[in-house]
Amino acid sequence: xxxxxxxxxxxxxxxxxxxxxxxxxxxxxxxxxxxxxxxxxxxxxxxxxxxxxxxxxxxxxxxxxxxxxxxxxxxx
Amino acid sequence: xxxxxxxxxxxxxxxxxxxxxxxxxxxxxxxxxxxxxxxxxxxxxxxxxxxxxxxxxxxxxxxxxxxxxxxxxxxxxxxxxxxxxxxxxxxxxxxxxxxxxxxxxxxxxxxxxxxxxxxxxxxxxxxxxxxxxxxxxxxxxxxxxxxxxxxxxxxxxxxxxxxxxxxxxxxxxxxxxxxxxxxxxxxxxxxxxxxxxxxxxxxxxxxxxxxxxx
Numbered sequence: 001x002x003x004x005x006x007x008x009x010x011x012x013x014x015x016x017x018x019x020x021x022x023x024x025x026x027x028x029x030x031x032x033x034x035x036x037x038x039x040x041x042x043x044x045x046x047x048x049x050x051x052x053x054x055x056x057x058x059x060x061x062x063x064x065x066x067x068x069x070x071x072x073x074x075x076x
Numbered sequence: 077x078x079x080x081x082x083x084x085x086x087x088x089x090x091x092x093x094x095x096x097x098x099x100x101x102x103x104x105x106x107x108x109x110x111x112x113x114x115x116x117x118x119x120x121x122x123x124x125x126x127x128x129x130x131x132x133x134x135x136x137x138x139x140x141x142x143x144x145x146x147x148x149x150x151x152x153x154x155x156x157x158x159x160x161x162x163x164x165x166x167x168x169x170x171x172x173x174x175x176x177x178x179x180x181x182x183x184x185x186x187x188x189x190x191x192x193x194x195x196x197x198x199x200x201x202x203x204x205x206x207x208x209x210x211x212x213x214x215x216x217x218x219x220x221x222x223x224x225x226x227x228x229x230x231x232x233x234x235x236x237x238x239x240x241x242x243x244x245x246x247x248x249x250x251x252x253x254x255x256x257x258x259x260x261x262x263x264x265x266x267x268x269x270x271x272x273x274x275x276x277x278x279x280x281x282x283x284x285x286x287x288x289x290x
Binding site for chain 1: 084089094116123127184191192209210214256
């Protein structure tokens, strides 16, 4: 496997969706290629950082409006 | 969760709102440059969710269903809004990138100009603990072209499966993959510039203002 093919498969590899045979050839390339290895590591850190971005939450007013609408429609 | 929602349990609904509202507003923001309209789109989505709960057939996850509703509303509402207002300077987040865009089979083209060098961090995960790094990432995310931003938000921030993202955004599997990689590549590059050179990208709002965010 060369760098081109390796890069094409990186997103699947990060999700653990590579078939075993492809995985073996993918890993073989990474063992030999520092550039691809670095890129993949940095992609992984980037994705993990995305999961940690702080989320905005609904304002109290918006939240109570929505709860009121929910109770009107589905209130028991 | 679904059973509790259908039975009218307000605590379940409050939990759902707390979990999803921020992400929905961010996603709505990829369809419009107006924060107020993004809030309206999200509000409309919640109301449609409340009305639709009983008819929801659970063929997808609740979260995916809610995002599909938002995407449909957003397209209609943003289109209506665009007709009524002056055409602004460009659409939300659509910054023409100076860079070549990556395509499958093109290797590094569009991904980096110089070979990536390892980040000199004892623990790469320290990036996750750094508020400043996360701010850099947030700014870079907001600066992505909106098609890339949508895919990255749904896949990486909201953790929806690829097949669901294709459905919500009406994208082919290939197209989804390409947009995801392009978006991730730009975000990696922003973190790279920050980690190695301390460069903080200007936020879209601060663009051209001569820099200097506090």
